Amino acid sequence: MQASASSAAPASTFNSRQRLSLTLLALASELIFVTVVILPIAPFVMLQAAIWGAGFAAVFGVTAFTFLWWLVQPSPGTVGRHAVRREEAPALFEMVDGLCTNAAAPRIHRIVLDNELNAAAYQTGGFLSLLGSRRTLILGVPLLRMLNLDEVKAVIAHELGHFSRNHGRLGHWIYRVRAKWDHYLHMQGNDSFVDGGLKAIASWFVPYFVSRSSSWSRQCEFEADTVAARASSARHLTDALARLEFISFLLARKLPTQLSSLRMQSAQAPGNFWSITAELAETNRSAMPQALAEGANRPRRAQDTHPALRERATALGLLVEPPPIESSPCAGDILLGKEWARVLTACNEDWQKNTQVSWRFDHLRMRWLVTGGVHALFSQQTAAQTELATAIVQEQLQGDDASLALLSAAATRHPEMAMAHFYLGLALLERGDDAGIQELRQSIRLDKRIALGAQNVICGYLASHGDQKAAREAVIRRRYTHERLTPLYEQLWEALLCRSLRAIAPGAVPLLAEVLAGEPLTDGCWAVQLDLPDATGLSHTVNILVMRIDHEQAHKADLGEDDLRARYQNYLQAVIPPDQLAMVHTVYTSEPLNPRLLKQLQAVPGSEIIAPARPLNLDIIRIDSI
Missing domain, CATH: 3.30.300 (GMP Synthetase; Chain A, domain 3)
Known part of the structure; x- marks a missing residue:
């Protein structure tokens, strides 16, 4: 039953003092970065001053600093993006204009389409993105393909709500700060003294800043939801979020099996990826309750920038329910009209182009595994290894519950076999099951030589699925492994030139x-x-x-x-x-x-x-x- 959107308060609030604290923290991080940018050019400026005088050195220093500062600024990616002109999509612009009025939001300067199953709004311009403004609305073509018109309208209203509540300037600045420091947090080696210092700073700064900024980001989402409920519909927004939860579930749990079948058949990546996904949603409607239940039970992590679906629905006074079955045209068909077919085709072609190299390799590797190549993964052929090889091949071909059961059986029957735990861990993590971490760590305990590969998988998984503390601990463990392997790396080149190969x-x-x-x-x-x-x-x-x-x-x-x-x-x-x-x-x-x-x-x-x-x-x- 729907209640007033204002009758339920968000689960948390972010007051003025906390906002000021976050702003000062971001400013401090920028000052550190300014210092780092200045350091490399300081000797050159001093040299110019000695040769040409202080005036020329000042001009040279300001120019070099400005260029380097611009160079290190992260920005939203541009792959697969193109701006939409008003004459190309009058229905889309008419909707956005109306929603700007309803949401009391400033006008949008441009609308951009990209290839993500998402929508976003950002504001740029001026020093630190704080002075001046240029507002951009980003709509993912897959989003327009998978949602109906009312749901997309509610999503757009939500994005405009960020502008209405003045989230844009601080929000984009926070994004840039996080992106810059995150780069150094995940750097694998220390290429220089400066990089090493930044990496050390990032190791303690990023977790703290992420925790503080994520709390503010979640509060912004609640506020934007309230605006969307007023400008559009709380029910439609909740339906859109539920449908996206369902699609994400299919992409992670159901689609890989279907793609494995297609990959085995052809070395050519399909050119209709989002049509395949839409058909998958049609044929797996019965999985909707499971998807929503898993989403509701997913624990919140400190670095999550968006509240859970159930929290957002509760704040709007609603219950999460499966959205209605769709028979009407998708939102893209209505909003882009005759341009829609071209836009969707271009999105599918981009996916095909970006996937083709890895798709072809996976196709050839699957054929290689099936025709006996799997035995190259074992140093000797024992009954236990033959059993595991069969399970590995089935997992590559099917990726279903039956293949997972084979891997689990191999690890259970042969608990001393590190590779059995390794491949079981991989399969579990690919299904989003955290139990895979323990299997991979068990493989490391049994054979230290497997540590680097297993820890790379764990770090990659926790970066997107785990909490910040667990992800940081995993990175530290991998760093210890790199340190253990350092002597090996240092002698590798000499050994390659001198030893018997x-x-x-x-x-x-x-x-x-x-x-x-x-x-x-x-x-x-x-x-x-x-x-x-x-x-x-x-x-x-x-x-x-x-x-x-x-x-x-x-x-x-x-x-x-x-x-x-x-x-x-x-x-x-x-x-x-x-x-x-x-x-x-x-x-x-x-x-x-x-x-x-x-x-x-x-x-x-x-x-x-x-x-x-x-x-x-x-x-x-x-x-x-x-």
């Missing part, structure tokens, strides 16, 4: 060859392995993939070296056991391949995965021979 497991070669042969970036690839000890003396098998990359193709694809290294490391990790390490060395065709390394690689039979198409090391001077 061997080819990687033969079973892994066919998949790597097939994957890399289909990528125009590849102009030579070698794979070798060797054993090295860590700080405790524990020996690790290290697999090294040496990639020669066509620099022209990389430039056309707009892929940096870090992006490529991450891609190839993913390829290598997928074909080796989790208790082995994967390292990637990249070199472009525009530069020489170290002659000593080349000699080492050529001395290992079976190490060449892809033969170079272009000649190696022509017209280079060997410094060691001069």
Whole structure:
């Protein structure tokens, strides 16, 4: 039963004193960042002053500072975004204009479509985003596809409520502060003294700031909901939130199984992803109560910027109920008219383009696993490992309750097998089950060599699912593992040039060859392995993939070296056991391949995965021979 939107107060309040405290905290963090930006250019300014005088040095310093300051500012991503003109979508602009009036919100300067299942509003302009303003409303094309007109109207009213309640300026500033410090919190190594110092500051600052700012953000959501209830409908807003909870449940729990089937059939990613998702919602309506129940029971985390669905509904005086079954056209069809088909097609094509490389690799890997490649993940073939291999293949193909039961049975029957706990942990976390963390940690207790891979998975999961304290503890554990492996990394290059190498497991070669042969970036690839000890003396098998990359193709694809290294490391990790390490060395065709390394690689039979198409090391001077 619906009650007055103002009759229920939000679960928490954020008073003026707390808002001032948060503002001062953000300002202090910005001052620290200003200092960090100034430090690198200070010696150059002093040098300019000595050569050209104080006046020129002042101009140079201000210019350099302004550029560096602009460079380090995070901004909302632009991938898949395009602004909508009023003449392209008159119905959309008419709705937004009307809602601005009803919500007592200032006018919107532009409306932007992106590829997220979400909507957002942000305000930019001026120093620290506090002076001047330019208001932007972002609507996700998937949101317009999955919700009806009334639900989208309520969502837009909610976003305008942020402007109505003056959340925009402080809210966007808080976002920028969090984004900058979060970058240093998750930095894997200390590239410089400054980066190391910032990382140390971030380790204690970010959890505290996130906790304080998230509390304010949740309060803002309650206030924007109240505005949406007045400008549109509390019931429609709650229905929209419930439907999005349901879609998120399907994306996490049901869609992977369907995509696995499609992935096994074709190396081409589908070009109608959001139509597949919509059909999935139609055929899984019976799962709606389960999705809403899981959402209601999900514990709140300190870093959550949005209140839980049940909290928001209660504040509006409503109960969470399954939204009505939809038979009318989606909101996008109504609001964008003849432009809708083009916009939806472009969104699906963006998804296909962004997914194609990983989709093709997953397709080839699934075929490789089914045809016996799974045995390359084991050093020997025992009955227990054969049982686990069968479960791994079924999990890759089906990803359902039956495959999870097989993995669970393998871990139960063979509690001493670290890999059984590892793969069970992966499967549980992919289903959003926190029990997977304990399985992964059990695999580490049984075999320390598996620690880095397991901890990477745990950190990634807790970053999006866990509370801030658990995520921070996981990062610290991974840092200890990196420290234990530091001696290994330090001697790796010398060992690669001087020690005897061997080819990687033969079973892994066919998949790597097939994957890399289909990528125009590849102009030579070698794979070798060797054993090295860590700080405790524990020996690790290290697999090294040496990639020669066509620099022209990389430039056309707009892929940096870090992006490529991450891609190839993913390829290598997928074909080796989790208790082995994967390292990637990249070199472009525009530069020489170290002659000593080349000699080492050529001395290992079976190490060449892809033969170079272009000649190696022509017209280079060997410094060691001069």
